[in-house]
Amino acid sequence: MQKQTENIIEVKDLVKRFGAFLANDNLTFEVKRGEIFGFLGANGAGKTTAIKILSGLSYPTSGLVNVAGFDVYKQRNKVKENIGYMSQKFSLYEDLTVKENIRFYGGIYGLSNKYIKQKTEDLLNRLKMTQIQNSLISSLPLGWKQKIAFSVAIFHNPKVVFLDEPTGGVDPITRRDFWEMIYEAADAGITVFVTTHYMDEAEYCDRVSIMDQGKIKALGTPTELKKLFKADNMDEVFLKIAR
Amino acid sequence: MNRFIGFVKKEFHHIFRDYRTMLILFGMPIAQILIFGYVVANEIKDVNIGILDKSKDNVTQEITNKITSSGFFILSDNINSDNEIEEAFKKGVVRQVIVFEPNFAQKLKREGVVNVQIIADASDANTANMVSNYTKAIINNYVQTNLNSRGLPYKIIPEVRMLYNEELKGVYMFVPGTMALILMLVSAMMTSISIAREKEMGTMEILLVSPLKPLPIVVGKVIPYMALSFINAILIIALSYFVFGMPINGSLIFLLLETLLFIFMALSLGILISTVSNSQMEAMFISMFALLLPTMLLSGFIFPIENMPVVLQWLCNLMPAKYFIIIIKNIMIKGSSVLIVWKETLVIAGMTVFFLAMSVKKFKVRLE
Incomplete structure (x- = not known):
């Protein structure tokens, strides 16, 4: 896959402190445009804290964080307009229909009604969900909700989309389908920043970083890391680091 | 503005699609006023x-x-x-x-x-x-x-x-009391629950990641409840006037303005509750125990404050509903104007400012 060299996310010496607890300890990394960047780590390693800072939900204690060319501290709104976010809860409004959810999220990003209407139609066709466009979200299976949640997160064509454990609780086949969607988004030029604790998914990423106890312990392509740690797969890499 | 209207519309969808919410919003006020009314008028x-x-x-x-x-x-x-x-x-x-x-x-x-x-x-x-x-x-x-x-x-x-x-004390008490209770319930409890629901479902995160600023989010969530509470208040006043013959001796406009102020206070309280609770359950319990029971027991709605022990009387002074009941009784029964009830009005306005300031502070702490 051809890579561009422009950095879309730049993090330098990021520290996040909660009282005496150091959640993020001097993180430094870059993510390039169009890349699928895997952000791995055990539960409690500090992944969610970092993703919250990158997406403007939380402020860093110190350090430099640049997303889509804007400083998260000083230009928070610029950052927000250029990113999408999907949480592990696939947050959609259960009591709204598929179409209403898409409309609503399009609306809060300030897209015009005409554009939303056109794009919703395209999207529903692509997802083969035209039949269920007026069903309530609560009536849909988890895999479908996940797809809709992702489509909604990139509906406004963000430069970066943050996915916080987007495949939790979903069966392997649906997970596979979901990664297809991630590739499609990356091909369309959207940078994907994804956290996961499924190590097989790490193999799908262009580059991964592995966090442990608030620090980044390893960073590189899956092939590089496997070579470096003399491991057959990412699972082993991870176990060697976490030990 | 377009974003904002979409937001308010979404909020109305939530309300109208949940029959339990609808029941609390419209069934309860009517039931309560009729029950209290007939107990009194029997x-x-x-x-x-x-x-x-x-x-x-x-x-x-x-x-x-x-x-x-x-x-x-x-x-x-x-x-x-x-x-x-x-x-x-x-x-x-x-x-x-x-x-x-x-x-x-x-x-x-x-x-x-x-x-x-x-x-x-x-x-x-x-x-x-x-x-x-x-x-x-x-x-x-x-x-x-x-x-x-x-x-x-x-x-x-x-x-x-x-x-x-x-x-x-107690005669004609049921209308102002029920009004205070219902507005408290609809405004504070429903608002806090609906904001807590967004937190619980994770949609609040999505909203906060979006370019929408926190203030429009909160205002957008509150406006539908404000509108519905106001309709409720008018409904209660109309019922008590036409069905039970409760007089409205003072200015109706002044009465409605005071009601709006009280609704506003209750909404700010609801927002405050939602900033400290992370789930709908939590929001509901806080509303129940911190708002409903004290409103019923300590506002002078059911038990005359004058007959209470001194310590409880102090507690009563913290109840916004107490002042609202005094205002409503004054306007409806005695026909008082703002000259009589300006102190109580100021207390409620002060409480509103206090609750709003606290919510903003809590909200900021959460973001850090």
């Missing part, structure tokens, strides 16, 4: 009374017969001395005691005027008021038909004494 029947007749002459006998045969009262206890009155009330066997003074008929003939004492148990203020009014009416009727119509210009003056609750 006719009395077979009320137990006692009679202390210190005279035992033909006039007192005739009045006694008239009262006991009216169908409203049952003579359950014959009381023989003043000491037994208190006892009868305490045992709960009577709700009212009628006392005829000695030489009743003689005094009536000699002086033309005689007093009859009506003592009512006013711990239940509404019943006491009604019972004594019925008794007065019967005695007046006796004076007219049996004495005045025969050309005797005699007067029997009933002296009413309310035992346990002299000033009869």
Whole structure:
């Protein structure tokens, strides 16, 4: 896959402190445009804290964080307009229909009604969900909700989309389908920043970083890391680091 | 603006699609006002009374017969001395005691005027008021038909004494009280639950990641509830005016403005609650125990504040509903203007500012 060299996310010496607890300890990394960047780590390693800072939900204690060319501290709104976010809860409004959810999220990003209407139609066709466009979200299976949640997160064509454990609780086949969607988004030029604790998914990423106890312990392509740690797969890499 | 309208629309969808929310919003106010209203406005029947007749002459006998045969009262206890009155009330066997003074008929003939004492148990203020009014009416009727119509210009003056609750606080209390309760419930509880729901479902995160600023998010969530609360308030006022004959002696516009202020206060309180609770359950319990129960018990809605222990009276001063009830009673019953209730209005406005400031502070802490 051809890579561009422009950095879309730049993090330098990021520290996040909660009282005496150091959640993020001097993180430094870059993510390039169009890349699928895997952000791995055990539960409690500090992944969610970092993703919250990158997406403007939380402020860093110190350090430099640049997303889509804007400083998260000083230009928070610029950052927000250029990113999408999907949480592990696939947050959609259960009591709204598929179409209403898409409309609503399009609306809060300030897209015009005409554009939303056109794009919703395209999207529903692509997802083969035209039949269920007026069903309530609560009536849909988890895999479908996940797809809709992702489509909604990139509906406004963000430069970066943050996915916080987007495949939790979903069966392997649906997970596979979901990664297809991630590739499609990356091909369309959207940078994907994804956290996961499924190590097989790490193999799908262009580059991964592995966090442990608030620090980044390893960073590189899956092939590089496997070579470096003399491991057959990412699972082993991870176990060697976490030990 | 377009974003904002979409947001408000979404909020209405939430409300109209959840039948439980709809029931709380519209079923409950109507049910409550009707229940409270009819409990108050109900006719009395077979009320137990006692009679202390210190005279035992033909006039007192005739009045006694008239009262006991009216169908409203049952003579359950014959009381023989003043000491037994208190006892009868305490045992709960009577709700009212009628006392005829000695030489009743003689005094009536000699002086033309005689007093009859009506003592009512006013711990239940509404019943006491009604019972004594019925008794007065019967005695007046006796004076007219049996004495005045025969050309005797005699007067029997009933002296009413309310035992346990002299000033009869509680009458007309149900409308202001119910209004305070329902507005509190709809505004504060529903708002806090609906914001907590967004947190629980994770949609709040999505909203905060979006370019929408926190203020429009909160305002957008609050506006539908503000509108519905206001409709509710109008509904309650209309019901109490048309169905129960509660007067509106003051300015209706002033009344509505004060109501809006109270709604605004309750909404800010709801926002504050939602900033400290992370789930709908939590929001509901905080609202229930911190708002509803105190509003019912400590606002003077059900129990007169004057009869409470001093410590509880201090607590009552913290209840926004207390001030609202005073304002509403003043406007509706006494027809007061802003000159009378400006202090209470200021207290509610001050509370609103306080709750809003606290919410903003909490909100900021959460973002850090």
